[in-house]
Amino acid sequence: MSRMWGHLSEGYGQLCSIYLKLLRTKMEYHTKNPRFPGNLQMSDRQLDEAGESDVNNFFQLTVEMFDYLECELNLFQTVFNSLDMSRSVSVTTAGQCRLAPLIQVILDCSHLYDYTVKLLFKLHSCLPADTLQGHRDRFMEQFTKLKDLFYRSSNLQYFKRLIQIPQLPENPPNFLRASALSEHISPVVVIPAEASSPDSEPVLEKDDLMDMDASQQNVFDNKFDDIFGSSFSSDPFNFNSQNGVNKDEKDHLIDQLYQEISGLKAQLENLKTESQRAVLQLKGRISELEAELAEQQHLRQQAVDESEFLRAELDELKKKREDTEKAQRSLTEIERKAQANEQRYSKLKEKYSELVQNHADLLRKNAEVTKQVSVARQAQADLEREKKELEDSYQRISEQAQRKTQEQTEVLENLKQELATSKQELQIAQGSLDTCAQAEEKWVTQIAELEKERDSLVNAMACREEEISALQEQLEHTQLKLSSAQESMCQLAKDQRKMLLAESRKAAEQVIQEALRQLEEPTLISCPGSADHLLSTVKYVSNCIEQLEKCWSQYLAHPEDISGLLHSVTLLARLTSDTIVHGGTTCLRAPPEAADALTEACKQYGKETLIYLAFLEGEGTLESVNSTAMKSCLSKIMAIGEELLPRGLDIKQEELGDLVDKEMAATSAAIETATARIEEMLSKSRAGDTGVKLEVNERILGSCTSLMQAIQVLIVASKDLQREIVESGRGTASPKEFYAKNSRWTEGLISASKAVGWGATVMVDAADLVVQGRGKFEELMVCSHEIAASTAQLVAASKVKADKDSPNLAQLQQASRGVSQATAAVVASTISGKSQIEETDNMDFSSMTLTQIKRQEMDSQVRVLELENELQKERQKLGELRKKHYELAGVxxxxxxxxxxxxxxxxxxxxxxxxxxxxxxxxxxxxxxxxxxxxxxxxxxxxxxxxxxxxxxxxxxxxxxxxxxxxxxxxxxxxxxxxxxxxxxxxxxxxxxxxxxxxxxxxxxxxxxxxxxxxxxxxxx
Missing domain, CATH: 1.20.1050 (Glutathione S-transferase Yfyf (Class Pi); Chain A, domain 2)
Known part of the structure; x- marks a missing residue:
């Protein structure tokens, strides 16, 4: 129905189409998610239960909600686009007719938006943000559209008195921040309470209406006198004086009371909404405080860990300080050793000076003591070597002492800097510890309060457990009743299934018996049928029998599922009736023997079907219900139907598609071959002919070439149209299946293609003979007419299934007109060439006498009579040939x-x-x-x-x-x-x-x- 309305581009067609699509989407959504009620009102707990605590289910549920909301927005947008917003369309009848369905759309959109936000926050808490990028983009797009549509709807006068439309926040929720969920406020749509029906209105007692003070009565009387005059007070028809109070004032008072009740109801709904909103805000605040508490506990733990770390660093610094003191002591000892070495060196130096003096004395005494000189020299060399060694050792010790001193100085400076830094960090840690201690005291207080609340909740839970135990006892009692009721329901359902199966079988038997009765009375069958239609029906019956056997086996395994079996029984009855009726109609066209055999087979098949249906009613097994006899009868019917098929259907249907392509390709090849032969003949004529003959040949061959080109264009257009027909008509089937399904139309295409190719070949042969002077111009004209007829046949066969507004059909018709013009050009050029050649053969009467002319005239008359006689005989022959051609074509x-x-x-x-x-x-x-x-x-x-x-x-x-x-x-x-x-x-x-x-x-x-x-x-x- 949606597709049918979609074809109407004007008026309410598109609106009805989109609305029906929305209804289909809504039904599919509730079918997939039966937990969601029709009005989509659910609590958060019910929403969690709908996803069954599975993130995959929540993910899929979010996608389905997006699709549902997108259909709602499409209807919203289409309705607004169809309205003229420059005028007050909401007060017109046509505008209200279009806006009326949007009230339910607004209600559904508010719920879907709320559930989508909550589900996205839940998904972001379980899945990475990159995975949900597509969900966020789609939500942003729908958020913008929904916000704009809510804003535009709230400005329409039609909605102001019927519904209170919520306004969405300025910015969409930030799903990457978990605490943003507490800032989300569910949109609430308020529908003002309408006036109740008279039956449901509260009845005011008469005394309540009559108990009005005198001043109020006087006010009413004064108003009445001001409007109608004081004379009415004494009028006998003054109902105010008779009844004690004016009827209009009673109604006004009742309406006023109802208005106050409606206002109080609206205020009550608003208070409920505000209380729910406040509860949600408090819950969000509690969740925030819990999150902050967890964060402070985490900070406290971090501070404790940092203090432990600083203590460890302080111990390491103390160890380093002790090492530094040890290094300083070792440095002092090294300095002391250096001083001892210097003293030793000074002593050696003094000793050396003494030795020098002794050496001088020894030199003076050299002459006296030679042995002592050599000893002295040896001693001097030893002293010099020791001196040098002492100087080298002193140099090394001094350099080593300098390096040690420099290293110790650098280490000491680094230790001082680290000590200062550690002191600063220690001060900061001490401050944070103080802050944490204060926060800890605060949280201890809050924890104590929370423990008190927990104790109260524990007490409440104990009360709830007592109630639950009582409810469980009631549940057990109810379950016992339910089990007994279920047993009775199962027995009732079993009886109903048996009754349904029996009724279906009886109805099927009635249908089959009616078909057998029609078969016995041929007067009820008014239209002869075809064998191919009977064969297609038999195939459907065979498939239906197999499906029925499957459904019967499923029914034996699962008796509660009977829908498939009932459908199969009904379908078998209908197809059996069709088979019997089609068999009877086919007998009208069949020979007597085949008709009797087919009638007997149809009767036997109907009887076997009735026997088969009788077995289905009992509680038999799968083996007791046997369809072999039915299938045997169907095989007989199919064999007789195949014998009755016409000879034109001998081609296998699965080969028709390939045969169409082959014939079209062969026709194109024949046209191309003919064009090439014409070009070859034209070149030969130009090489060997001159004068009038060359001119005639060029004109005829040129017109033939134009005709072949026009036919080629026609074939291309026909292929395009056939391709369009196949693509538009085949649906989900393949092109071969489409050709097989439409076998008669396919055979028409094949016949037309063969005729076009054959005509082109014959025409080229005739043109070749005419150019060579051995053919007749009439043959060429007849061939051109034959080609035109064949192309017309191809065009007609292609137009049968084409859309009248198809551009390919227009191109095919244009190509057909081109072929007609080219055919006329061939005929015209042939006639012109014939006349030119005949002009050269005119008789010369200048040398003929009267007697010769009279003789020639008599000969011409004789020739005319002979030709007329031959023409009459040839026409009779042509009529017989055509009659035979029609008979063969009909067969x-x-x-x-x-x-x-x-x-x-x-x-x-x-x-x-x-x-x-x-x-x-x-x-x-x-x-x-x-x-x-x-x-x-x-x-x-x-x-x-x-x-x-x-x-x-x-x-x-x-x-x-x-x-x-x-x-x-x-x-x-x-x-x-x-x-x-x-x-x-x-x-x-x-x-x-x-x-x-x-x-x-x-x-x-x-x-x-x-x-x-x-x-x-x-x-x-």
Missing amino acids: AEGWEEGTEASPPALQEASFQFHHLHKLVSIRGLADSKPGHYPESVQSQKDRRSVLAENAKAVLPLFLAVPWIPTAAYAAAAAAAYKKTLGAIKISGVTVTRLALLPCTSVFKNRKRGQDAIPICRWFGS
């Missing part, structure tokens, strides 16, 4: 052989030809009444023009008749048409013989619903 296409048309067809044909005769014959024009023409038509010339237009309009009635012609009827129709149009004078031109253009007659069997197929081609002489 090939599956028509009945040797039968006449049905009486309704003959009556229709008689009416059509009579109407045609009245329109176009000279006698009909003479005998017609003046009222047959418009009043503006007075002259004979105007009448002839009207006659020509009428004849042109009526001609397609004969060329494309909607009834089924047979071979005998085709011959009778041709004879009647020729007799009717034996001599016509239209616009001053006398036509002595009917010259029908080659055309293709296309019919459609509307009774059987088969596709249109080409049946015959007419050539008038």
Whole structure:
């Protein structure tokens, strides 16, 4: 229904289509999620239960909510786009008709938006943010649209008195921040309470209405006197004085009370909404405080860890300080050793000076003591070596002492800096410890309060547990009752299933018995059927029997599932009835023996089906219900139907698609070959011919080339149209399946393609003979007409299933007109060439005498009589050939052989030809009444023009008749048409013989619903 409304581009078509699509989406959503009620009102606990605590379910549920909300927004946007917002459309009837469905849409959108926000926060707490990027983008888009639509709706006067539309926040929720959930406020749609029905209104007691003080009564009386005058107070019809109070004032008081009640109800709803909102805010605040408490505890733990770390660092610094003191002590010892070495060096130096002096003394005593000199030299060398060693050792010790001193100084400075830094960090840690201690005291207080609340909750929980135990006892008692009720319900359901199966079986038996009764009474079957339709029905029955056996086995395994079995039984009954009826209709076209066999097989199949259905009613097993006898009868029916198939259907249906492509390709190849041969003949003619013959050959071959090119364009357009037909009509099936399903139409395409290729080949052969001087120009003209007829057949076969507004069909028609023009050009060039050549063969009468001319005249008359006699015989031969051609074509296409048309067809044909005769014959024009023409038509010339237009309009009635012609009827129709149009004078031109253009007659069997197929081609002489 949605697709049907979608075809209407104006008015309410698109609105109805989108609204129906929304209803389908809503039903699918509630089918997938049965936990959601129809009004979508759920608590947070119910929403969590709908996802079953599974993140995958929440993820899928969010996607389905997005789809549902998108359909709602599409309807919203389409309704607003269809309104003229420059006027107050909400107060008009048409505008309110369009805005009325949006009230429910607003309610659903508010719930879907609230649930989507909560589900997205839940998903962000379980899944990474990158995974939900698509959800966030889609939510942002829908948030913007919904906010804009809510704002635009709140400004319409129509909604202000019916519904209070909520306003969404300025910015969308930040799902990356978990605490943002507490800031979310669920949108609440408030519908003001409407006036209650009179039955439900509270009845005010009479005393309550009468107990009014005198001042109020006087006020009413004064108002009444001011409006109607004081004379009414003494009037006998003054109901105020008779009843004690004015009826209008009572109604006004009642209305006022109802208004106050409605206002109080609205205030109560607002208070409930505000309380719910406050509860939600308090819950969010509690969650925030709990989060802050956890965060402070975490900070406290961090501070404790940092203090432990600082203590460890302080111990390390103390150890480093002790190491530094040890290093200083070692440095002092090294300095002391250095001083001892210096003292030793000074002592050695003094000793050296003494030795020098001794050496001087020894030199002086050298002469005296030679041995002592050598000893002294040796001692001197030893002293110098020791001196050098002492100097080197002193140098090394001094350098080492300097390095040690420098290193110790650097280490000491680093330790001082680290000590200062540690002191600062220690001070900071001490401050944070103080802060944490204060916070700890605060949280200890809060924890104590929370423990008190926990104790109260524990007490409440104990009370709840007592209530739960009582409820559990009630539940056990209820479950016992429920189990007994379920047992009774199961037995009742079992009885109902048996009853349904029995009723379905009885109904199926009635349908089959009715079909058998129709088979016994042939008068009930008014239309003959076809064997191919019977075979297709038998195939459906075979599939249905297999499906029924599966459903029966499933029913035996699971008796509670009976829907499939009931459907299969009903379908089997209907298909069995169709098979029997179609078998009876097929017998009307079959030979007597085959008809008797088919009738007997159909009867036997009906009886076996009744026996099979009788087995289904009992509690039998799968083996007791046997369908072998039914399948055997179906096999017999199928065998008889295949024997009754016409010869034109011998091609396997699965090969039709490939055969169409092959024939179209072969036709294109034949056209290309013909074009190449024409070009070759043209080049040969230019090389060997001159003068008039060359001119005639060039003109004829050029027109033939143009015709081949036009045919090539036509074939390409036909391929495009066929491809479009297949793509638009095949649905989910393949092209081969489409061709097989429409076998008659496919065979028409194949026949037309073969005819086009054959005509092109014959025309090229005829043109070759004409160019060589061995052929006749008439053959070329006939071949051109044959090609035009074949292309017309191809166009007609392609147009049968095409859409009338298809651009490919327009291109095909344009190409067909091009072929017609090219055919006319071939005929014209052939006639012109023939006349040019005949002019060169004119007789020379200058040298002939009177006797010779008379002799030639007599010979010409004899020749004319001979030719007329031959022409008459040739026409008779042509008529016999065409009659035989129609008979063979009828047999090939599956028509009945040797039968006449049905009486309704003959009556229709008689009416059509009579109407045609009245329109176009000279006698009909003479005998017609003046009222047959418009009043503006007075002259004979105007009448002839009207006659020509009428004849042109009526001609397609004969060329494309909607009834089924047979071979005998085709011959009778041709004879009647020729007799009717034996001599016509239209616009001053006398036509002595009917010259029908080659055309293709296309019919459609509307009774059987088969596709249109080409049946015959007419050539008038």
